[in-house]
Amino acid sequence: MQEKFIEVKQLYKTFWNKKQAVGVLKGIDLEVEKGEIFGIVGFSGAGKSTLVRCINRLEEPDSGTVRIGDSLISSLGKNELNEQRRKIGMIFQQFNLFDSMTVAQNIAYPLKLTKTPKEETEARVDEMLELVGLREKKNAYPGELSGGQKQRVGIARALANRPDVLLSDEATSALDPQTTLSVLDLLKEINKKLGLTIILITHELEVIKYACHRMAVMESGKLLEQGTVKDIFESPKCETARNFISVYDRFRSDHWQEETE
Amino acid sequence: MSLYKYSFWEVLKHCFSAEVWERVLPAIGETMYMVAISSVFVLIFGILLGLVLVLTSKEGLMPCKPVNTVLGAVINCFRSLPQVIIIIVMLPVARALVGKSYGSNACIISLVASCVPLFARLVESSLLELDKGKIEAAKAMGSGNLRILFTIMVPETLPSLIRAFTNAVVIVISMTALAGSFGAGGIGYIAVTYGYTRYQHDLLFATILVLIVIVQAVQIVGDTISKLILKKRHLI
Ligand SMILES: Nc1ncnc2c1ncn2[C@@H]1O[C@H](COP(=O)(O)OP(=O)(O)OP(=O)(O)O)[C@@H](O)[C@H]1O
Ligand SMILES: [Mg+2]
Numbered sequence: 029m030q031e032k033f034i035e036v037k038q039l040y041k042t043f044w045n046k047k048q049a050v051g052v053l054k055g056i057d058l059e060v061e062k063g064e065i066f067g068i069v070g071f072s073g074a075g076k077s078t079l080v081r082c083i084n085r086l087e088e089p090d091s092g093t094v095r096i097g098d099s100l101i102s103s104l105g106k107n108e109l110n111e112q113r114r115k116i117g118m119i120f121q122q123f124n125l126f127d128s129m130t131v132a133q134n135i136a137y138p139l140k141l142t143k144t145p146k147e148e149t150e151a152r153v154d155e156m157l158e159l160v161g162l163r164e165k166k167n168a169y170p171g172e173l174s175g176g177q178k179q180r181v182g183i184a185r186a187l188a189n190r191p192d193v194l195l196s197d198e199a200t201s202a203l204d205p206q207t208t209l210s211v212l213d214l215l216k217e218i219n220k221k222l223g224l225t226i227i228l229i230t231h232e233l234e235v236i237k238y239a240c241h242r243m244a245v246m247e248s249g250k251l252l253e254q255g256t257v258k259d260i261f262e263s264p265k266c267e268t269a270r271n272f273i274s275v276y277d278r279f280r281s282d283h284w285q286e287e288t289e
Numbered sequence: 290m291s292l293y294k295y296s297f298w299e300v301l302k303h304c305f306s307a308e309v310w311e312r313v314l315p316a317i318g319e320t321m322y323m324v325a326i327s328s329v330f331v332l333i334f335g336i337l338l339g340l341v342l343v344l345t346s347k348e349g350l351m352p353c354k355p356v357n358t359v360l361g362a363v364i365n366c367f368r369s370l371p372q373v374i375i376i377i378v379m380l381p382v383a384r385a386l387v388g389k390s391y392g393s394n395a396c397i398i399s400l401v402a403s404c405v406p407l408f409a410r411l412v413e414s415s416l417l418e419l420d421k422g423k424i425e426a427a428k429a430m431g432s433g434n435l436r437i438l439f440t441i442m443v444p445e446t447l448p449s450l451i452r453a454f455t456n457a458v459v460i461v462i463s464m465t466a467l468a469g470s471f472g473a474g475g476i477g478y479i480a481v482t483y484g485y486t487r488y489q490h491d492l493l494f495a496t497i498l499v500l501i502v503i504v505q506a507v508q509i510v511g512d513t514i515s516k517l518i519l520k521k522r523h524l525i
Contacts, residue, residue, distance in 0.1 A: 171523030
């Protein structure tokens with residue numbers, strides 16, 4: 029049997045809130061193939077963020093394994109982990125750009141970590157700026173950019189080291205619909221162009237429908253259902269998936285508000 | 290000139306006279322010396338201790354409860370003492386370190402002892418204001434702890450750190466004046482010996498003017514630098 033590119037097995041994570049255990053991940057099994065955009069959808073508090081954060085170990089899981097390619101992320105030492113993290117890009121809802129650096133310096137930051145030579149760094153920064161369409165903002169500070177532009181810088185920064193994987197935690201949730209579309213288009217483009225594997229967390233089903241090949245539905249720390257986006261949309265098996273789809277449909281129903289008297 | 294003999298306006302006019310400034314000018318020099326040296330020490334040790342506090346805190350990059358608790362407790366001890374008491378307590382320490390318990394250098398030691406803990410707390414609160422997301426982003430890129438500290442945490446909070454340092458320097462200045470009455474020399478010494486003991490109120494007025502001008506200047510410089518950085522980053 030062909031091995032999957034990303035493999036999460038029996039992942040458990042419990043937080044302690046005033047001595048009370050809050051089970052956030054309760055045995056997550058997940059497989060993602062190379063080069064696909066994999067969406068994870070779930071209502072607020074389902075544990076989506078915790079799950080991606082366990083993949084690059086921003087959060088330490090209590091038990092379970094995470095493997096990306098040949099590297100068993102969950103058993104790496106500190107230095108090896110930092111080295112692996114350089115091959116895993118991550119983008120965030122709040123962008124998390126460094127305000128003290130220009131756009132170019134932000135994008136160059138991960139390149140410094142890999143001790144990339146100066147000329148190569150410059151070339152790579154230009155290449156990334158070209159990719160995300162922000163060439164004219166090279167020397168701007170994040171404080172001068174719009175949300176959509178900031179997220180593009182975030183993507184450029186995440187991709188600067190040519191990672192194999194991109195983790196996206198609600199990357200479009202703070203953006204307006206039009207900007208959301210353009211950022212998703214960009215993600216789709218780099219997925220095709222660079223063969224990048226993307227794990228895309230969202231609570232918006234339309235984002236998944238627009239951008240993902242396969243998806244999983246998450247609820248209370250468990251993945252209830254996994255499959256191709258088309259299958260799940262056409263025949264959702266779990267209650268949560270049906271719930272999501274019915275909400276999605278209701279937003280799209282052609283029912284007009286009656287005019288008020 | 291005493292206020293008991295002359296009118297307020299006469300005393301005020303006289304405080305600009307050459308006679309007064311002959312005494313005050315050297316004192317300004319002494320004060321500046323003490324403030325400058327103390328501020329450098331306060332800057333270095335305050336930043337170091339502040340960074341350690343933040344690093345070792347529970348949510349910090351290298352949580353270490355014993356270090357954090359002990360350091361926090363020591364800082365609180367110093368912070369809970371009034372500055373006069375710190376000066377008195379530090380006198381024997383000063384004698385051990387610089388050979389005498391009076392004079393500018395002895396004064397610097399008590400200034401540092403009293404202002405480092407204060408500035409360390411200011412540094413701590415500046416750094417804690419930093420959005421955790423930025424630290425996470427750097428971590429996710431595979432940046433090590435010390436690198437995050439010096440390439441993200443400090444530069445990102447620089448405007449706030451500068452303001453904190455400005456406040457610390459202002460307190461150093463006021464403490465220098467206080468230490469003056471314990472034989473440290475400088476503006477404070479003039480104010481106490483002439484203004485208080487000998488009723489030479491023209492000299493007292495002059496010292497007040499000098500202190501106000503110095504503190505204003507420090508505050509304006511600090512605020513301006515901090516604002517310029519924020520402007521450059523388009524954050525205001
Ligand atoms: N550091 C933490 N300490 C304690 N509880 C936490 C912590 N992080 C997350 N939780 C809890 O874990 C649960 C899942 O959180 P998580 O952020 O993973 O959800 P999410 O699916 O990403 O939600 P959202 O859509 O709102 O981002 C929540 O109930 C949250 O309160
Ligand atoms: Mg989340």
